[in-house]
Amino acid sequence: MKIKRFAARSMSEALLRVKQELGEDAVILHSRRVETKSPFGTPQGMIEVTAAIEDEPMPAEPTGPEARPFQAPAQTVAAAAARLRSRAASGDQAGGLDELRREVAALKEQLSRLAGFEKGSTATDDSTTYSRWLRSGLAPELVRKMIAELGLEDVTLEAARRWLAGHIRTSGGLGSGGIGPRVVALIGPTGVGKTTTIAKLAAQEKLFKERRVGLITADTYRIAAIEQLRIFAEIADLPIEVVYKPEEMERALHRFRYFDLVFIDTAGRSQRNDEHLKDLQAMLAVASPDEVHLVLSLTTHEAVLQDVVERFRVVPVTHFLFTKLDEAVSAAPIANLCWKYEQPVSFLTTGQSVPEDIEVATPETTAERILA
Ligand SMILES: Nc1nc2c(ncn2[C@@H]2O[C@H](COP(=O)(O)OP(=O)(O)OP(=O)(O)O)[C@@H](O)[C@H]2O)c(=O)[nH]1
Ligand SMILES: [Mg+2]
Structure with a gap:
């Protein structure tokens, strides 16, 4: 591996020089801001970039959530292009398209992080503090705002937690009020934990708050799905209605008109x-x-989460509910998504056990989990 250091007046100039000298496949190992003196003796800020190039061709990049914040996109592009070419050659066009979507999403994320670094590198900025906080998984714009508002020396973990708590909106669980029962629908992609979360919420509302709870399942695509909620309803002694078509929804809701809550x-x-x-x-x-x-x-990878949020906007979403915190590598997407879409968080789920593995999201506990 050949490693070389470059100094330039801006990040884009440094990257251009890396590309010219080491080629498209160069990888950025480190970057920092250094103070030097101009030929006239006046202080000037420079960007120092350490880059490397493999002697042998690079192995293919993983496409998972481990996107590296300061890796040169060119290398990822080359690897992605090679993979897509080989897929096209084997005639797998549908798979190729999916692959392309994932690659584009991952690349967008890398580019936005890189762009964020450039914007953040003003004369008063400190690239080490900035890149350290970027590694927490928080979005570049969020990190920039936090550093700007707290001041560089003040960004301790505790200060960051407090700041983040002040920027996360939560609903305090389920709302109340209105005429008739509170009707709460859970929607989302497959297997994210909708049914399990309804079971947790319904059980808690009935057992601990003694509220009259009715269940409606509109998931009639799989027999097993109906059975899943029916069995739970039987165990928890809750009435359940199965709705096959939109026309049947009214009848089901009518049955629960004197209830407190309907899921x-x-x-x-x-x-x-x-x-x-x-x-x-x-x-x-x-x-x-x-x-x-x-x-x-x-x-789920954050780029996919964003896609989910964008596409589900066709229905009137009121809350984000995050599941599987216990299995997550990072909880930072909570902050990034809520910040971007200005949506309150309702609950966080932390395991498979019904009803205990769920908590009402609060700004403090959510911030603590994000920066754990
Ligand atoms: N580790 C973990 N697993 C969870 C959590 N919530 C749900 N699960 C598990 O995720 C799997 C899918 O849960 P479901 O509740 O069936 O998901 P769903 O969204 O209703 O799935 P579909 O109806 O098929 O779309 C099950 O094995 C659950 O036990 C959680 O907070 N943590
Ligand atoms: Mg389900």
Whole structure:
């Protein structure tokens, strides 16, 4: 491996020189801001970049959540292009398209981090503090704002936690008020924990708050899905209605008109399937729920989470509900998504056990989990 250090007046100039001297496949190992003197003796800020190039061709990049913040995108592009070429050669076009989407999402993220670094590197900035906080998984714009508001020396873990808590909106769980029962629908991609979370919430509301709770399942695509909630309803002694078509929703809601709470479970929907999203839209239009919680699993890559949020915007989402914190590598997507979409967080789930593995999200506990 050949390693070389470059100094330039700006990040883009440094990157250009890296590219010219080491080529497209160069990898940025480190970058920092240094204070030097101009030929006239006046102080001037420079960007110092340490870059490397493999002697042998690089192995293919992983596409998982481990995107490296300061890795030169060129290397990832080359690896991605090679993979796509080989897929195209083997005739796997559908797989190739999916792969392309994932690659583009990962690249966008890397580029935005790199762009964020450039913007953040003003004469008063400190690249070490900046890149250290970027490694927490927080979005570049969030890190820049935090450093700007707290002042560089003040960004201790404790100060960051307090700052983050002040920037996370939570709903304090379920809302109340309105005429009739509070109707709460959970929607989201497949397997994120919608049914399990409804079971947790319904059990807690009934057992600990003694509220009258009704269940409606609109997930009739799989027999097993109906059975899953039916068995739980039997164990918890809760009434359940199965709704196959939007027209049947009114009847189901009518049955629970004197209840305190009604939970609507929906079928997992791929955010990439417009037909499925339309079905969901039609079902929710009839149910007209007071709350629609978009369930997001923290085991999902952040770029995919963003895609889910964007695509599920066709339905009136009121809350984000995050699941599988216990399995997540980072909880930072909570802050990034809530910041970007200005949506309150309702609950966080932390395991498979019903009803205990769930907590009402508060700004403090959420910030603590994000910066754990
Ligand atoms: N580790 C962990 N697993 C969870 C959590 N919540 C749910 N699960 C598990 O995730 C799997 C899927 O949960 P479901 O509740 O069936 O998910 P769903 O969103 O209803 O799935 P579909 O109806 O198929 O779309 C199950 O094995 C759950 O036990 C959590 O907070 N942590
Ligand atoms: Mg389900």
